[in-house]
Amino acid sequence: MCNAPRMKTTFSLAIAALLLACGQAPETVGTASVVPTVHEVAISEGTPVTIADLSISGMTCEMMCGGAIKDAMAKLPGVTGTEIKFTEGETADHAVVTYDPAKVNDAELVKAVQALHEGQYKVLAVDITKQVKG
Numbered sequence: 237m238c239n240a241p242r243m244k245t246t247f248s249l250a251i252a253a254l255l256l257a258c259g260q261a262p263e264t265v266g267t268a269s270v271v272p273t274v275h276e277v278a279i280s281e282g283t284p285v286t287i288a289d290l291s292i293s294g295m296t297c298e299m300m301c302g303g304a305i306k307d308a309m310a311k312l313p314g315v316t317g318t319e320i321k322f323t324e325g326e327t328a329d330h331a332v333v334t335y336d337p338a339k340v341n342d343a344e345l346v347k348a349v350q351a352l353h354e355g356q357y358k359v360l361a362v363d364i365t366k367q368v369k370g
């Protein structure tokens with residue numbers, strides 16, 4: 237009987253720890269698991285830009301899904317354009333986003349996509365092309 241209160245407290249702490257861990261997982265899964273691939277390309281003319289090609293699963297159409305993604309990107313500071321590349325039947329489609337890395341980063345782009353429609357879209361990969369004067 238003397239150990240009953242201690243066991244009850246230990247059990248309660250274990251349950252609380254599990255609940256806290258489960259409650260925080262969806263917030264960090266989105267960006268932590270996507271490691272971007274970065275390429276630099278030298279340009280001789282024009283203003284250098286940075287382009288992120290987001291490989292996205294969960295899209296079912298170009299108009300509604302693509303439109304929601306384009307709208308989400310347009311709300312981010314530093315995003316200057318988004319093109320949706322949707323191919324029926326493909327495992328992943330793409331959002332090609334032109335942005336200013338001084339104002340927004342690739343993790344924020346991923347987070348914005350994955351926050352849409354209760355997590356319907358998952359960013360599988362990010363391929364970044366940074367143009368530099370050269």
